[in-house]
Amino acid sequence: xxxxxxxxxxxxxxxxxxxxxxxxxxxxxxxxxxxxxxxxxxxxxxxxxxxxxxxxxxxxxxxxxxxxxxxxxxxxxxxxxxxxxxxxxxxxxxxxxxxxxxxxxxxxxxxxxxxxxxxxxxxxxxxxxxxxxxxxxxxxxxxxxxxxxxxxxxx
Amino acid sequence: xxxxxxxxxxxxxxxxxxxxxxxxxxxxxxxxxxxxxxxxxxxxxxxxxxxxxxxxxxxxxxxxxxxxxxxxxxxxxxxxxxx
Numbered sequence: 001x002x003x004x005x006x007x008x009x010x011x012x013x014x015x016x017x018x019x020x021x022x023x024x025x026x027x028x029x030x031x032x033x034x035x036x037x038x039x040x041x042x043x044x045x046x047x048x049x050x051x052x053x054x055x056x057x058x059x060x061x062x063x064x065x066x067x068x069x070x071x072x073x074x075x076x077x078x079x080x081x082x083x084x085x086x087x088x089x090x091x092x093x094x095x096x097x098x099x100x101x102x103x104x105x106x107x108x109x110x111x112x113x114x115x116x117x118x119x120x121x122x123x124x125x126x127x128x129x130x131x132x133x134x135x136x137x138x139x140x141x142x143x144x145x146x147x148x149x150x151x152x153x154x155x
Numbered sequence: 156x157x158x159x160x161x162x163x164x165x166x167x168x169x170x171x172x173x174x175x176x177x178x179x180x181x182x183x184x185x186x187x188x189x190x191x192x193x194x195x196x197x198x199x200x201x202x203x204x205x206x207x208x209x210x211x212x213x214x215x216x217x218x219x220x221x222x223x224x225x226x227x228x229x230x231x232x233x234x235x236x237x238x
Contacts, residue, residue: 055237059211122216125237
């Protein structure tokens with residue numbers, strides 16, 4: 001069993017990657033590897049003005065915590081944080097951050113990938129597009145490739 | 156029992172949530188989707204392809220064969236697109 005509780009936050013406000021890494025490493029000398037994943041809002045070649053992220057408040061927190069706990073049991077981690085934003089985000093804005101800390105790089109890389117793969121297909125968030133030309137935007141479709149990415153960790 | 160809707164399921168049904176009384180014949184998630192679909196055009200429109208609808212009972216993912224049991228909160232939503 002890991003001796004830490006993963007940090008999971010669902011929030012409208014921005015986060016700071018360096019500050020989140022510093023929180024995990026503060027006062028420690030046993031961490032040898034930190035892997036971070038930062039997901040950003042992109043403009044799809046100028047087509048998008050914004051993304052509206054809707055979420056299921058209680059469940060978003062609970063589901064990401066379940067995923068993070070599974071990762072911390074599966075890999076020898078010394079710290080794990082996952083932060084996901086909701087609300088209206090502009091191109092260039094941060095959406096999601098995963099930070100995995102371990103003694104060696106492999107566990108940190110794999111755990112960060114695992115959390116992102118499951119977060120994409122299991123965490124209750126939905127993206128709606130706002131078009132730059134003012135026309136009505138639609139809901140982003142789920143990708144088959146995201147399901148496949150999550151499925152490869154089973155078994 | 157409280158039903159909660161998200162994303163285009165919410166938009167098509169036209170409300171974010173509602174409280175419903177279910178008859179004893181509605182035992183599983185699949186039964187619930189079938190029953191809801193018969194409640195009017197907006198439900199029919201939202202639940203036209205029930206297989207794509209994802210369901211959570213008391214904030215945990217379940218499949219359509221799951222029994223509703225004494226669920227307090229059932230959420231219906233499209234496949235998720237976070238991250």
